[in-house]
Amino acid sequence: MSAQARMKPRFSANEQKWPIFLMIGLVILTFAIPPLFHHSSSAFTIYNALQNTATLGLVALGLGLTMVVGEFDLSIAGTYALGGMVAVKLGTGNPLVGILAGVGVCVVFGLIQGLIIAKLKINSMALTLGGYLVALGLTGTIGDNKSQSFSNYDIGIALNQPIATLFSIRIFIGIAVFLAVFLLMNLTNLGRGMRATGGGRRASRTAGVRVDAIVIGTFGASAGLAALGGIIQAYCTATATSNPGLFPLIFAVTACLLGGVGLAGGRGGAFGIACGALTIALLAELFSTVAAPQYVSGLFTGLLLIVVTTAASPYVIRKWRERRIDKSLKLENKVLVTSDSSSKS
Amino acid sequence: MSTVNDVIPSRFSIGGMSTGQKITILVTILFLAILIFATFTTTGFYSVQNFKAIINAASLVGIIAVGMTYIVISGNLFSLSVGTTAAVCALTFMWALRFGLVGGIVITIVFGAVVIGLQGLLVGFTGANPIIVTIAAGALQEAVAIWISGGVSVYPPDNGPSFAFLASPLFGIPFPVYVFVAAVILGEIFIKKSRFGRGLYLMGESPRAGRTAGLPITRLTTGAFVVAGVCAAIAGILIGAFNQSGTMTASGTLTVDSISAVLVGGTAVIGGRGSVVRTAIGAIVIASISDLLLLRGYSTPVQLLVLGVIVTVVVILSYLNSERAGRS
Numbered sequence: 001m002s003a004q005a006r007m008k009p010r011f012s013a014n015e016q017k018w019p020i021f022l023m024i025g026l027v028i029l030t031f032a033i034p035p036l037f038h039h040s041s042s043a044f045t046i047y048n049a050l051q052n053t054a055t056l057g058l059v060a061l062g063l064g065l066t067m068v069v070g071e072f073d074l075s076i077a078g079t080y081a082l083g084g085m086v087a088v089k090l091g092t093g094n095p096l097v098g099i100l101a102g103v104g105v106c107v108v109f110g111l112i113q114g115l116i117i118a119k120l121k122i123n124s125m126a127l128t129l130g131g132y133l134v135a136l137g138l139t140g141t142i143g144d145n146k147s148q149s150f151s152n153y154d155i156g157i158a159l160n161q162p163i164a165t166l167f168s169i170r171i172f173i174g175i176a177v178f179l180a181v182f183l184l185m186n187l188t189n190l191g192r193g194m195r196a197t198g199g200g201r202r203a204s205r206t207a208g209v210r211v212d213a214i215v216i217g218t219f220g221a222s223a224g225l226a227a228l229g230g231i232i233q234a235y236c237t238a239t240a241t242s243n244p245g246l247f248p249l250i251f252a253v254t255a256c257l258l259g260g261v262g263l264a265g266g267r268g269g270a271f272g273i274a275c276g277a278l279t280i281a282l283l284a285e286l287f288s289t290v291a292a293p294q295y296v297s298g299l300f301t302g303l304l305l306i307v308v309t310t311a312a313s314p315y316v317i318r319k320w321r322e323r324r325i326d327k328s329l330k331l332e333n334k335v336l337v338t339s340d341s342s343s344k345s
Numbered sequence: 346m347s348t349v350n351d352v353i354p355s356r357f358s359i360g361g362m363s364t365g366q367k368i369t370i371l372v373t374i375l376f377l378a379i380l381i382f383a384t385f386t387t388t389g390f391y392s393v394q395n396f397k398a399i400i401n402a403a404s405l406v407g408i409i410a411v412g413m414t415y416i417v418i419s420g421n422l423f424s425l426s427v428g429t430t431a432a433v434c435a436l437t438f439m440w441a442l443r444f445g446l447v448g449g450i451v452i453t454i455v456f457g458a459v460v461i462g463l464q465g466l467l468v469g470f471t472g473a474n475p476i477i478v479t480i481a482a483g484a485l486q487e488a489v490a491i492w493i494s495g496g497v498s499v500y501p502p503d504n505g506p507s508f509a510f511l512a513s514p515l516f517g518i519p520f521p522v523y524v525f526v527a528a529v530i531l532g533e534i535f536i537k538k539s540r541f542g543r544g545l546y547l548m549g550e551s552p553r554a555g556r557t558a559g560l561p562i563t564r565l566t567t568g569a570f571v572v573a574g575v576c577a578a579i580a581g582i583l584i585g586a587f588n589q590s591g592t593m594t595a596s597g598t599l600t601v602d603s604i605s606a607v608l609v610g611g612t613a614v615i616g617g618r619g620s621v622v623r624t625a626i627g628a629i630v631i632a633s634i635s636d637l638l639l640l641r642g643y644s645t646p647v648q649l650l651v652l653g654v655i656v657t658v659v660v661i662l663s664y665l666n667s668e669r670a671g672r673s
Contacts, residue, residue, distance in 0.1 A: 074476070122664045125422055125476055126614040130660055133601060133653025140646020242646070246425070250484055253477055263474055295491040302485030306467070309478055313471035 016260030019275035054174030057277035060255035062225035070198035070265025078135025083227025084234030110223025114216035182270035198265025404525035407628035410606035412576030420549035420616025426483030428599030434581025436591030457578025465570025469563035511586035532621040549616025
């Protein structure tokens with residue numbers, strides 16, 4: 001293989017394949033389980049799941065990008081709320097102004113966090129906890145400590161209007177953002193630089209990767225994506241909430257881990273995160289379809305997050321690798337023994 | 346073969362002033378400056394009644410923060426669900442009062458220790474991310490609590506034992522303050538003088554070195570979380586006694602307040618350095634600032650904003666002074 005061919009980004013090398021199988025499995029379950037409880041799923045169930053993926057999925061995408069570079073943005077639950085609140089306050093006359101203001105404020109917020117993390121080499125979880133509180137405080141201050149309604153209902157109706165039963169403008173926006181990030185990460189050097197940064201910072205720096213710029217930019221993108229998710233949610237529900245709690249963060253972390261993004265950095269991408277987000281959105285729809293109480297969904301979400309976090313833990317990964325090495329060694333020995341006996345005969 | 350006792354010094358001698366000490370001094374100076382400013386400019390701040398209110402507010406957060414200090418010093422960052430556990434423990438205490446006051450207290454403390462201890466076991470054994478594990482555990486606890494309680498407040502049983510003294514003043518000082526002081530003294534002695542405590546410092550300072558030295562990482566991590574569980578349960582009992590009921594909304598900002606108290610006290614967020622006494626100072630600082638903002642008419646979000654700025658500044662200061670900041 002030529003050097004040029006080796007350098008060409010390959011989807012198969014960048015993304016895990018199992019998230020898509022998991023998502024397909026959930027689609028099957030979404031239609032197979034409700035009849036057992038005398039309920040049924042429809043195209044509307046998928047539409048709802050896609051609608052949620054188009055907003056909370058963007059938060060997951062933002063968090064996932066920081067995880068790929070080996071960091072973790074706890075503040076996304078704050079920027080999700082802040083973006084929505086700024087947009088609702090400033091976008092009544094012109095929703096686009098609200099979007100630009102909401103995303104702009106949060107991108108600056110994220111860039112500042114990224115700058116501190118990259119330059120001072122601070123643990124991102126510790127710093128973004130402070131960022132989360134600041135963003136939440138700003139949201140509450142702007143919104144007078146209560147939910148703020150958005151008087152421009154037309155934009156919400158337009159964004160939610162079903163197109164071809166399964167889609168809407170909101171879903172198309174989500175798909176477009178995921179696609180843009182996917183292409184950026186797979187067709188440009190940016191994705192390779194991000195994964196290299198997450199894989200090993202010192203080696204990446206030596207190899208000429210602009211590590212600091214990547215980390216700063218990723219935190220800016222993370223905050224911007226979370227804000228966009230919050231803005232779309234606020235416009236579609238005509239309400240900006242001053243404190244969404246930790247739910248957006250729980251959704252995002254679970255989606256990333258189910259989407260094959262490693263906590264140690266260097267692994268994962270937009271496609272896997274989209275699959276992970278859709279998997280959880282489908283799970284939520286499944287519970288909603290069978291009319292399960294709210295706590296059942298919370299119970300499963302908590303359990304699922306514990307399971308996937310444990311599966312992504314260093315101990316489980318080490319054990320899994322050891323098993324794979326043992327298997328390949330056994331296979332190698334088998335081949336050697338077979339070839340040895342055939343040469344003797 | 347060297348044993349754990351051989352490799353852990355009885356006392357950590359840090360040359361000159363440590364990062365935590367510098368931050369504590371800085372925060373104390375800042376606190377004193379704010380206090381002086383507040384005394385002259387805020388009506389009602391400088392009064393015995395208000396100081397009692399500050400100490401009372403600091404005590405509940407402080408008790409939880411004592412346990413959180415153990416987690417932070419062990420190098421496992423922090424728990425994002427101790428406030429939820431405290432609220433769940435308030436519910437448990439109300440239910441468990443049917444077994445008498447002592448029975449109720451013991452059941453609640455064991456419950457809190459098991460719930461948070463299990464999270465520590467998972468983190469210690471598998472090396473799973475403590476933040477995500479505790480977020481998930483918080484969601485799980487909330488769901489189970491709503492499932493069992495039906496989402497409504499839990500009240501003590503009729504003809505149950507009296508627990509009013511847990512929320513009443515003793516010699517003019519609220520009872521939780523005594524518990525807070527006792528928790529700080531016991532917590533400080535336990536972490537500084539016991540083999541377990543010294544193990545936590547060593548593990549937090551360098552997990553790799555600790556592992557090489559034969560430290561029981563799983564046991565130490567579980568132990569740190571168990572202490573946090575006991576503290577959250579005690580706080581839950583006091584919250585339940587004060588409200589005379591148990592409700593999930595009681596968790597409020599307890600988690601972030603307790604983390605802030607630990608960090609503001611100067612305990613290093615990367616572990617290995619800090620003390621329970623510093624956390625107590627941190628809890629009083631946080632309570633004073635919240636009280637000051639409240640008296641000056643600022644809303645809860647402004648308090649949250651100020652808390653966020655303080656946490657951010659303290660984390661930055663902590664890293665600027667840390668010798669172990671180099672990570673790249």
